[in-house]
Amino acid sequence: MSHDRISATFDEWVRDGRAEKLEEHHADIVSQVLPKLGIRPGMQTLDLGCGTGWATRLLAAAAPGAGAIGIDVSAEMLARAEELHDLTSRARYERCTFEELDFPDGKFDRVFSMEALYYAVDLPRATAEIHRVLKPGGEAHILINRYRESPHSASWDDMVGLEMAFLGQDEWIALFSEAGFVQVDAERIQDSRGPGEESEFTPDAHCSDYTTARELHAAGTLWLRAIKGA
Ligand SMILES: C[S@@+](CC[C@H](N)C(=O)[O-])C[C@H]1O[C@@H](n2cnc3c(N)ncnc32)[C@H](O)[C@@H]1O
Secondary structure (H helix, E strand, C coil): CCHHHHHHHHHHHHHCCCHHHHHHHHHHHHHHHHHHHCCCCCCEEEEECCCCCHHHHHHHCCCCCCEEEEEECCHHHHHHHHHHCCCCCCEEEEECECCECCCCCCCEEEEEEECCHHHCCCHHHHHHHHHHHEEEEEEEEEEECCCCCCHHHHHHHHHHCCCCCCCCHHHHHHHHHHCCCCEEEEEEECCCCCCCCHHHCCCECCECCHHHHHHHHHHCEEEEEEECCC
């Protein structure tokens, strides 16, 4: 899988309107996790695979004087992030890849990512980069909806047309431990809005029927937490 192919795919998501729907899909999970990141005044957060940057802006607003940088490989996602940017927010957006983060060692207090890391073309390199750019004692908080304990997510690679990692919770934990993190754990959290009423269910490419929607909701989002040694 090449970065060019990922970039072209997500550029297209901007043009066909799919990018605009990501905030609504992911907002509830992000709103549950964000207050638990412990972002204090002045802290700097990196948002991996920021898309249109909505979560980057929330991370930047999490405490007085905090800041956040969103990175993404898709130029059109970043252009949309710039269009949506609120000039009062200490957020900014840069083009780079998970595998080659264009930042000095130890720059960030937190690394955050919503529904993006399984697209990495080289996951061990990406987790090594996350470890490198965190300060000692810094924390990574990675949220993903595609993982082995959520079996209905297995087919999403065919649906999106990109290769994606499909690891179990324990494999994700091992990956971050191998990157050097001293404490790694995971928890599954569910969208508090529930699976919705059957009468209101609308099939889409991610989910073709209501039973699948309920099972995807029940499996929830995998929240990986990894702490870099002090
Ligand atoms: C499903 S979108 C999620 C966007 C955003 N986090 C959200 O929740 O709205 C995944 C994003 O990750 C980016 N991405 C995927 N693989 C990447 C890589 N290897 N390096 C940088 N960005 C990548 C894509 O371009 C895309 O914008």
